[in-house]
Amino acid sequence: MKQVLIDGYGQPEEFARCAEVPDVGAPGAGEVVFDVLAFPINPADVSFCRGTYRLKPPLPATPGAECIGRVTAVGAGVSHVKPGDLVINLQRENWAQRRRVKGEDVIPVPSRMDLRQAAMLRINPPTALLLLTDIVTLKPGDWVIQNVANSAVGRLLIPLARARGVKTMNVVRRESLFSELKTLGADACVVDGPDLAEAVKAQTGGAAIRLGLDAVSGRATARLSACLGEGGVVCNYGSMSGEDPVMSRSTLIAGGQSLVGFILGRGLATRSLEQVRAMYADLGGQIMDGTLYAPVEKVYPIEEIKTALTHAQRGERSGKILVAPNGML
Numbered sequence: 001m002k003q004v005l006i007d008g009y010g011q012p013e014e015f016a017r018c019a020e021v022p023d024v025g026a027p028g029a030g031e032v033v034f035d036v037l038a039f040p041i042n043p044a045d046v047s048f049c050r051g052t053y054r055l056k057p058p059l060p061a062t063p064g065a066e067c068i069g070r071v072t073a074v075g076a077g078v079s080h081v082k083p084g085d086l087v088i089n090l091q092r093e094n095w096a097q098r099r100r101v102k103g104e105d106v107i108p109v110p111s112r113m114d115l116r117q118a119a120m121l122r123i124n125p126p127t128a129l130l131l132l133t134d135i136v137t138l139k140p141g142d143w144v145i146q147n148v149a150n151s152a153v154g155r156l157l158i159p160l161a162r163a164r165g166v167k168t169m170n171v172v173r174r175e176s177l178f179s180e181l182k183t184l185g186a187d188a189c190v191v192d193g194p195d196l197a198e199a200v201k202a203q204t205g206g207a208a209i210r211l212g213l214d215a216v217s218g219r220a221t222a223r224l225s226a227c228l229g230e231g232g233v234v235c236n237y238g239s240m241s242g243e244d245p246v247m248s249r250s251t252l253i254a255g256g257q258s259l260v261g262f263i264l265g266r267g268l269a270t271r272s273l274e275q276v277r278a279m280y281a282d283l284g285g286q287i288m289d290g291t292l293y294a295p296v297e298k299v300y301p302i303e304e305i306k307t308a309l310t311h312a313q314r315g316e317r318s319g320k321i322l323v324a325p326n327g328m329l
């Protein structure tokens, strides 16, 4: 079977290759084997390949924080999934044609779910949801400001916020995205820059913004913080700039603001397996009824992993880059 291996940490397309490896074999007791139908290339996967992610296993290593798979066999004692079921996998190393994992790590998803959307269900939809629920208590009418608003997380967050009556101020790098984001339910959009706080105030009429969601880091964090009211919370959950977040002393000390971090794994770890399964069932339902949607720019075969990785690192994409290891979707 085919599996992506990286032989070094560095420029992803230089070190990643599609290798022929032994098959995963039959499932043991409590295990599940599934064919990987598709996986996305997320910023965290790129960071993993570069060696800048929090996990840096010995080489050669296989990336892949999420995928959608179809169960081919289950071991003794596994009853919540059966051959033919679509599943997402809570564990990593998914850039392969086949996986053999612990049964408790796979979560079944409805067979009618669009495979491209299902491939992106595991990480970004719950991230968008928990950024809204786990950082500060938001009431209807409250404002949230987010950068990378046209990312998958940003686009998913807009309808999730709207459903709660929470207003979104969406920061992007180009004005041409405004109409798409407004169609998704964005209350306001703004282009990032040195005068961000003034541009935001002009649109909110000076209403306090309680939460700033930052996945750019560097000075972008300080620009978001400048848009928040006294006591506001900036939540850093990514670094598209590759830098560490910067916040001014005055906003922290005199403004009483705080800078906190978010990672999905910690958010899921505070919940029981039943709660996690229920959350994915709810998010899956919202994907199937079209409420939640993340666009895809291109799907590649696994043999073209180097080209796919190069493409995934381009700015101004219209959507995710996916890889379909077992034949095109």
Ligand SMILES: NC(=O)c1ccc[n+]([C@@H]2O[C@H](COP(=O)([O-])OP(=O)(O)OC[C@H]3O[C@@H](n4cnc5c(N)ncnc54)[C@H](OP(=O)(O)O)[C@@H]3O)[C@@H](O)[C@H]2O)c1
Binding pocket: 042, 043, 044, 123, 124, 127, 148, 149, 150, 151, 152, 153, 154, 172, 173, 174, 215, 216, 237, 238, 239, 240, 241, 262, 263, 264, 265, 314, 315, 316, 317, 319, 320
């Ligand atoms: N902490 C967690 O648990 C967690 C979970 C999921 C995702 N994340 C983070 O969330 C962020 C978005 O992920 P995603 O999968 O939704 O992303 P995505 O769909 O791949 O989109 C990437 C976004 O980053 C923007 N971008 C790229 N380089 C940039 C730069 N140098 N400065 C500012 N913006 C830049 C792009 O804007 P353009 O269109 O203008 O190029 C685009 O909006 C990432 O940082 C990711 O690591 C964190």
